Amino acid sequence: MKADFAIIGGTGVYDPGVLQDPVSHVIQTPYGDAHVTLGEYAGKKVAFMPRHGKGHAVPPHKVNYRANLHALKQIGVTQVLATAAVGSVKKEFRPGSLVLINDFIDMTKSRNAAFHEGENGVIHIDMTDPYCGRVRDCIQQVAKSEGIELIQGGTYVCTEGPRFETAAEIRMYAQWGGDVVGMTSVPEVVLAKEAEMCYATVAIVTNYCTGVSSTVLTHQEVVDEMKANIEKVRKLFFRVIQEGTGERTCRCPHALAELGSL
Template sequence: MNAKKAIIGGTGVYDPKRLKDHQQHTIDTPYGNAVCTIGEYSGEPVVFLPRHGEGHHLAPHQIPYRANLYALRALGVTEIYATAAVGSVHKNLLPGSLVIVDQFLDFTKSRPLTFFEDGRPVTHVDMTDPFCGRLRKKLAKSAEEKELPVVYGGTYVCTEGPRFETPAEIRMFDRMGGDVVGMTAVPEVVLAKELGMCYASVAMVTNYCSGITGDVLTHQEVLDVMANNVHRIRDLFFHTLLAPDHSASCACQTAAQSMNA
């Protein structure tokens, strides 16, 4: 089954009751295997891909990002709606907030970042609009229709993990213009752009970053806030999957071609 739309996230985002005839598939790629679930939602084929693998067993720096994105493209996916658990750099951006991010700062260190290597032509990908503006507008419109408060726009700082950041790092990110901090957006968004897929991400603020309040951050705190709020992202995504597209076309499909060397 070919599917144009996909959701990337944790198991809490995936609701099997909403997908008809859903089946799990293992997709073999040149970068390893990717496991996903394919089904139908109101007649629309949809792919769900658990970013951290089954049972959430992969740390952020261990995720097979290239296999995941390659598999989605092989299935015919052109639109990706992703989730991300993040910390807030600002006191006025409260835990539980949903942020439709539009830019990123990359502080990863050891992850494969591109498909363009091993003899492939040198390619410089345009990242002016890394998180597809067309999909971001669709998400914002859906949020308005669902009366779901969201923050439209924000800079996602992606760190290597799996450790949390130091207060000094958070102060640096703040001064550089960062709004939220997570560990998974890069290289995911970059690889999607390289493959010509539209990619948007809704970041859920699960905590304040270290040093903001003086409290000690725990992983359980992150899990608790995510569990209490993930249904809002799920409702937003499924509403957006069927929403009409009134926005102008985007440049995602040609981003990896316009700057070929």
């Protein structure tokens, strides 16, 4: 049971007709079980992981991020393409936009954010390039060749959820330099780095955040906007997988070089 690439996202990202011979698996990890579907695309082994579990039943603050990322590591995944629904802090990041995230601000409160918790000494993982720049470059090139409009770079503010943010919080995030707000990128991106995987996120702007929009935010509009734009992300990800990303010349494979790997 092996895979080269993984796609993490909601059920809309994965189309059973895209992968050849898809098979569902439950992978046991030291942190619990994780569900993945394994198949093949363009000669590459691909794992799809529904972040919120089967049926999108697990809220963002309850997702077992450690089990999910450890499971991908166990089956040999080295490169992860993730997507997420986000709200926009800025008027210019309009609903329907795709944003290639390059940084984050962590506002989570109660999540298990590391694999290493002192058993091997104190480990401080470097976050200079949290979302792999090499893979982001590949995504940019594919988006350009496919004519897919993609905002190059954005700071993702990750909140605890599951509630939406207040207008005062959104004003604060804007002052801090946040561009979009979501509930899932942290600790996922951090754990991917600890696992020495290359990780990149394309966020789908589903709405303007509270206080930016003149209307009340509903969960349904988030779902509707995701459905309307997920095909572009799916096309983008599978084209990246088809073309490959070349040699892993980034620092991701050596993130724990001084400390010993996971």
